[in-house]
Amino acid sequence: MHAVTLRVLRPGLHTTVQDLGRHGSQHLGVVPCGAMDAVAHRMANALVGNGADAAALECTVIGPELLFEQAALVALCGAAFEATIAGAALPQNRPVLLAAGARLRIGRTLRGARGYLAVTGGICVPAVLGSRSTYVPAAFGGLEGRALRAGDTLTLDAAAPALSAARFSRLENTRTAAGFASTAWQVSAMTLPRGDSISVRAMEGRHYAQFDAASRRAFFGESWRISQDSNRMGYRLAGPALVRRGAGDLLSEPTCLGTVQAPSDGSVIVLMADHQTTGGYPKIAEVAGADVPLLSQVAPGGMLRFERCSVEAAREALRRQHATIDTIVNSINLQYRS
Amino acid sequence: MAAARSGFSIFAIGDSAVLAEFGTSLDLDVNSRVQRLAQAVRAKDVPWIYDIVPALGSLALHFDPVRLPAGLDPVSAIEDLLQDCLRSGLRTPRGSVPSVEIPVCYDAEFGPDLAEAAGLLKLSVEAIVRRHVASVHRVLMMGFAPGQPYIGGLDAKLALPRRATPRTRVAAGSIAIANAQTAVYPFEISGGWNVIGRTPLRVFDVTREPAALFAPGMQVRFVAITRAEFERRCTR
Numbered sequence: 268m269h270a271v272t273l274r275v276l277r278p279g280l281h282t283t284v285q286d287l288g289r290h291g292s293q294h295l296g297v298v299p300c301g302a303m304d305a306v307a308h309r310m311a312n313a314l315v316g317n318g319a320d321a322a323a324l325e326c327t328v329i330g331p332e333l334l335f336e337q338a339a340l341v342a343l344c345g346a347a348f349e350a351t352i353a354g355a356a357l358p359q360n361r362p363v364l365l366a367a368g369a370r371l372r373i374g375r376t377l378r379g380a381r382g383y384l385a386v387t388g389g390i391c392v393p394a395v396l397g398s399r400s401t402y403v404p405a406a407f408g409g410l411e412g413r414a415l416r417a418g419d420t421l422t423l424d425a426a427a428p429a430l431s432a433a434r435f436s437r438l439e440n441t442r443t444a445a446g447f448a449s450t451a452w453q454v455s456a457m458t459l460p461r462g463d464s465i466s467v468r469a470m471e472g473r474h475y476a477q478f479d480a481a482s483r484r485a486f487f488g489e490s491w492r493i494s495q496d497s498n499r500m501g502y503r504l505a506g507p508a509l510v511r512r513g514a515g516d517l518l519s520e521p522t523c524l525g526t527v528q529a530p531s532d533g534s535v536i537v538l539m540a541d542h543q544t545t546g547g548y549p550k551i552a553e554v555a556g557a558d559v560p561l562l563s564q565v566a567p568g569g570m571l572r573f574e575r576c577s578v579e580a581a582r583e584a585l586r587r588q589h590a591t592i593d594t595i596v597n598s599i600n601l602q603y604r605s
Numbered sequence: 606m607a608a609a610r611s612g613f614s615i616f617a618i619g620d621s622a623v624l625a626e627f628g629t630s631l632d633l634d635v636n637s638r639v640q641r642l643a644q645a646v647r648a649k650d651v652p653w654i655y656d657i658v659p660a661l662g663s664l665a666l667h668f669d670p671v672r673l674p675a676g677l678d679p680v681s682a683i684e685d686l687l688q689d690c691l692r693s694g695l696r697t698p699r700g701s702v703p704s705v706e707i708p709v710c711y712d713a714e715f716g717p718d719l720a721e722a723a724g725l726l727k728l729s730v731e732a733i734v735r736r737h738v739a740s741v742h743r744v745l746m747m748g749f750a751p752g753q754p755y756i757g758g759l760d761a762k763l764a765l766p767r768r769a770t771p772r773t774r775v776a777a778g779s780i781a782i783a784n785a786q787t788a789v790y791p792f793e794i795s796g797g798w799n800v801i802g803r804t805p806l807r808v809f810d811v812t813r814e815p816a817a818l819f820a821p822g823m824q825v826r827f828v829a830i831t832r833a834e835f836e837r838r839c840t841r
Binding site: 402473526544555578 | 616617618619620621622624626628629630631643655656657659660661662663664665667670671673746747748749750751752753755784791792794809816817
């Protein structure tokens with residue numbers, strides 16, 4: 268049987284295959300990886316009828332141009348992109364049935380930093396240590412452990428063309444346009460930053476009290492700018508100087524997604540999806556898990572403030588966020604099951 | 606933070622992890638206990654804990670708060686779990702401790718910091734190599750990057766601080782020393798330790814079982830090899 272494929276005509280700035288991450292191997296130093304904005308990733312998968320663990324493409328700031336050799340049901344969620352099919356705007360945050368031979372051009376972002384393109388059946392790459400997520404520094408996972416390049420061919424599920432048409436036929440309120448069909452309804456973009464500066468909830472880190480009073484005030488009081496040298500491993504922040512009193516070197520210890528490190532050279536780093544598993548820098552704060560997707564939608568140059576919250580409030584925010592997502596995903600699934 | 610009953614402090618780090626700290630300075634006995642405790646916790650197979658990460662003197666347990674059983678406080682639940690493991694007694698490895706010999710080429714090209722280290726330590730390059738291969742080292746933890754070991758047991762005469770300016774690129778397989786420890790870099794990454802040599806072995810290979818060459822508790826001996834031997838054994 269002919270393989271079902273997707274061809275990469277233009278790779279975009281940094282497009283990688285990501286699922287929800289490589290968990291359970293951090294004791295080997297294996298970095299968790301996974302979608303930076305796990306909420307948008309989950310939504311894109313749900314819109315095409317996939318399970319939450321299917322692999323999708325993470326597009327960063329400038330998206331790829333892709334040629335679908337067979338019909339495919341896709342959804343683009345997360346950042347708002349200039350995205351077109353044969354000159355017509357691609358509707359985002361909803362299922363879109365592309366005809367065989369469709370060229371999807373994803374250009375620059377209009378708002379947000381990362382988009383997730385899910386395809387029915389998922390992107391088929393081998394699982395490495397239980398995950399399809401790309402980890403570029405060690406060159407494993409995803410497509411050959413690297414970002415997409417022009418000329419790459421991605422394999423899709425062999426059943427994807429038939430499955431795409433069958434799934435789309437079950438959806439309500441569908442509309443047909445030139446070259447594609449979509450729905451009149453859409454889901455809301457839950458993680459897009461509004462305005463010029465975002466507020467990110469954070470808990471005091473375990474070394475918070477070691478910073479002087481002015482630094483503690485500044486951390487939660489002032490604005491921070493995301494520096495150019497920010498990536499999937501960490502966001503470097505420019506802002507007030509933070510001074511830690513006396514306390515000497517720390518033993519290397521485990522770090523988390525959202526840990527805010529403040530080394531003595533004055534830099535401040537928020538650890539993101541590709542974060543190192545351990546580190547020896549003081550932890551001034553921990554970003555609330557519910558706000559990591561929002562933070563991952565801010566590109567370098569963007570501004571943020573930290574809003575103090577308790578561990579209990581952060582867990583409650585995460586539970587509420589999941590309940591909202593579950594409600595939306597269930598209503599989509601109801602259509603697919605009907 | 607809660608002061609615990611038997612030698613550790615325990616607290617939440619963020620909303621999705623709990624850290625138990627057994628010591629704030631490097632202690633080989635404490636480290637060995639932390640590593641064995643991690644294995645005991647792993648054997649319990651708690652459904653809501655997905656990553657168990659032992660480090661030099663502390664242990665983190667990562668969990669998904671959404672999957673926490675209703676009403677369960679993760680800090681006290683994990684404290685109870687650790688106490689339970691400690692009460693049952695930690696297993697000491699039976700038989701001989703696993704050990705590994707790591708061939709290292711200490712040529713100047715592979716050890717760009719050797720000459721500077723020799724100056725700082727007031728030792729010859731040959732003396733540094735002699736001391737590095739003479740000691741029996743032990744893997745204290747895995748961390749930072751996939752398969753990267755932190756190895757204790759460095760000869761006290763080789764104790765050096767980190768470099769003031771980290772190197773932006775350190776080659777895969779590089780052997781580097783700092784703070785009484787040796788690290789082996791699995792991939793080309795940036796690093797602030799003093800690079801003294803390179804091994805031809807693959808430190809981490811996802812196509813191999815196990816993927817990691819090193820494991821906590823493993824005894825390590827470094828063996829000096831020639832450049833020709835390095836080239837012959839290089840599989841990269």
